Amino acid sequence: MTHDVSSAPAAGLDVSAAQVARSALIRRLATTIGPILISLVLAGCLLLALGVNPLSYYGFVVQRGVLSGLGLQQTLTRMAPLLFIASGLIVAFRAGMWNLGGDGQFLLGAVIAAASVTPMVQVLPVWLALLAASLLSILVAVFWSLLPALLRAYQGVNEIITTLMMSFLGVSLANVLVKLMFLDPGTTVPQTRTLAVEDRLPRLFDTTVTSGLVFGLMAIIIVHLMMTRTAFGLKLRMVGANPRAAIHAGLNVPLLTVAVFALSAGLIGLGGAVDILGIQGNVRADWNPAYGLAVIPVVFLARMNGFAAIAFVFLLSVLEIGGESAARKLGVPHYFTLVLISIVLLTLAVAEYIDHRFNQARKA
Amino acid sequence: MGTQAPTPIVTLDAVTKRFPGIIANDKVDLEIRAGEVHVLLGENGAGKSTLIGMLSGLQQPDDGRILIDGVATSIRSPSHALSLGIGTVFQHNMLVPTLTVGENLALGGRWWQRPKLAEIAERVAAVAGPLGIKINLDARVSELSLGEQQQVEIVRALLRDSRLLILDEATSMLTPHGVTELGALMRRLVERGFAVVFITHKLSEAADFGDRVSVLKLGRKVGEITPERLRAIDRDALVAEIVGMMFGRQAGEEAVSIPPRADNDERLLEVSGLEIAPSGDTPGLHGISFDIGHGEILGVAGIDGNGQKQLAEALAGQRATAGGRIRLGQQALDGLTVGARRKHGLRYLTDDRLGEGTVGAFPVSINFFLKQIGEPPFWRSGIERSGEIVARGGDLVRQYDVRTPSLATPIGRLSGGNIQKVLIARELADGARAVIFNKPTYGLDLANSLATRQRIRDIASEGMAVLLISTDLEELLSMCHRIAVISEGRLVGIVDNTPGAGERVGRLMIGLAA
């Protein structure tokens, strides 16, 4: 259908652009917070059915995740790797590429960081060892994304299937590396050598919060600005929004595709490195926190906006940290967090649909 | 016929349909009778497609009634339309490319049954034979030409016991010969008692094929010519009357106007021996050679899908070539990227405005500069300069009369004519020397078409070389200096635009010597 908007004169453009933007922001907040509240109620009903008082559960989660000093520090620490993953996914999703291989890229990054940093820290200054280990992690994660990237760029093979498979492969390979190559001979537990606490990424001030949080925040803000304010970001968004227009405009779409995968995987791999170098210190065999799958929905909830993603990553971390405490204290396993996230996602998606329909009806 | 005619098969009674921002159909009355070819004539955007949408069950009217055999009926869905005897052949074909013709015809049967291919073959023979249609039921649809696909769709509508056959812009994909054949087919159909609704924006087809002509304009029905009246007057008078309804007075006057050229015959754009290997569903190009001088408009005539798009894309650098040379002035363009060719002054205005010309979700302002991403002054060190973009965008909006609520409006919300203005502004900006126009007025209303054509004449007058690809012969005849004819990936001839050129081009298009 043709949409004829010929009534408006060409002069006097953009008078109300700021106003429009503000009301859009308010609506967006309303369509975000409303569904979250509804989700809390729905999930609360589930708790009731299980014989748990939802108010005391939520109260406990907030208490442990935000209000208590130690809990808040744990929450902020947990955010560090998640922020990197979120920034990597924002790059990919905005460019229209479904990188569902985050878990493999993350774990490989983590294992390489753990394996490379302990020998390097013997001979190099600590900061250099940490930097070199991070770079190695990035390289390996980028390498791991290369095959899906090339297949998509030059053969048109759907990246959902290839990144998923590379993720399975990456998780297995990470385990193989831990068990066969980088095993710490000093312990009976199958794990890599452990980076001494004092050699890890510095903590912030007098807290236990890792400085990885700062790097993560920087990463996601830089990615956000890159995607929205630079020529390169515009090119990537163009490839995502309309690949044929990108070809028409003379962009090298295959090359940009490879660049997107490299950036995305590199950031996720760096997330793995930061998790190890700042928080965990080593990688145990069969360790797979599966952050990737949890962060994908978060990025969607944030509508691929970096700042909104920070807020949602914080929320996710609160739920996880608080949920883990609640599991010990209230006997509600932290699986409940998964259910809550899922309900939030579903209600948000439905809210967006209703909002969209409502808009259409109003225009007609 | 006439006053004591039986109840019409379909009657539209003050039917109104609104879409966001526009009234697509405003109180339209229409009667569709058996034994008549009822032509619905109107420019793009006149509301023809919406009318068909409602008759075929894809959309519901907001006001007014549709009567089937005199009974008010709401056509709820496409299957309901079929069961009422209304079959539609859509402008964009509605066949599944991965299935065979027979399987496509079988679609719609009861789900648990085996597709009755043998029975279908029999019925196709019974229906298609008398109408002179031959189709191969075992061929995969993706292997058929567009004309063949259209015949399959007509047969499909007839297999469903349709009493009313709606043909939406059915001639846009056909050769002149194919158009004549379709006209004869419609004649045979109405002789057998079918009703045919034939939708077109081409006046001559309305005059040639119609028993009754209704003219739509901006959503309203502005006139109807009854069969009695149609029989009473001759063709010229009929055309004059229709023109009067469509455009008021001034519209028929778009005179042929070929911009004058200086006697400077220096070549500007030279193409020799261009080759492209055919791939999948697209034709290749073979030995394409031509040149265009300063200020010259070279038309490319031909049926859609004969390699026009491939030619344009190869020149613009979007498509790899297997051989041949392209020069613009002193500069060889072979092997250069799209961006480099653009910098040398070669511009390509695509026919697919939303599909590849623009990014619908991006604001109008950004869409002006999609081919300059990263270049100063709009980007500096890779950082976007919103101020520069908005300022220059505002200038272009005014200069090219783009009607948009704001620069921040996503371009996908604009009308086709305004999107086209954005594209023209983009391609003509900063140092254009040779411009390829691919179907520049396709889908535009009359005012925008005229403005676009004048814009093309203007840039030729300024000394640029223009390659004008169009499937509208009248358009080419109205402004080109020479017209090349493309057929199956070859230029089969180049004709000077002198009196009688139209006929010679027509002969070339159907494979005869000019």
Next chain:
Amino acid sequence: MTGLFSDTFLAALLFGAVTAAIPLLLAGLGEQMSEKAGVLNIGIEGMMIAGAYVGFVCAFYSGSLWVGFLAGAAGGMVVAALMSLLCVRLGLNQIVIGIALTLGLEGLTALLYHFQFSRSYPRLPAAETLAVPLLSDIPLFGPALFRHHLIVYLAVAMVGVMAWLYRRTQFGLNLQAAGDKPAALDVAGIDVIRTRTVAVLFSGGMAGLGGAYLSNVGAGLFIPFITNGAGFLGIVLAMLARGRPIWVLIGAMIFGGCLSMTTAAQVAGVNVPIDVIQMLPFLAVMAMLVLFGRRASLPAALGIPYERGAR
């Protein structure tokens, strides 16, 4: 190393391959129909685990595996009904909803299991097998391939049923049209939404059945996250097999064989981490994709919600 190639070892390996392949086969066949109809069902992992849990609970309380299978399929279908409501009818993003459903059901089943069974850790008795007369007496292959629960033979028979459905019925044509050109199906008078809904419900039922097999026959118990990516494997299988059910079976057997080898290798005391063997099928598939990349073509309208009259 002698133990590695003994008859009993090979028979156990083959037997295990079949057991491991059946859930993949069922999920893959289900996903295949959904993809054919144009819906990328990423939620299949969630449907599978729903089937595994519901199937286990019902089999445990009723004492009948068949009740468990039926309940498992029904459980998967309930999730699929939610998915089809959101993604097919309302046209929401299939990947987002699919992942949301998967996360939610993994969490929900783990939670319910914790509250219901965390102290008892119940097991089901070993499933009784049905030996196919004559065939089961073939040395080596007989016991490995023809002494399974009846559901296994039914699952394999589904391959034939699906092939027949796709190639010999109107429904097969409808599915293909819904995935390749939904508008064409609509104007032919078939409801696209309904066709896709049926396909998604079917995929949910098959995934649920596969999950129930996994918990009831494969493991004999339910543990949280028991599906462990089997649903995602089903997606991979369906995408690789394109429209051909037989390739889902072949793929499932290859993957099942590798999974079986991981346990067999441990039994045989081979000193290789099971992860190495788990990588083999993926390596093979990636190699295939690199060699025959373009072959993995997908339906044109896959993942795109259908809205009538939209251009």
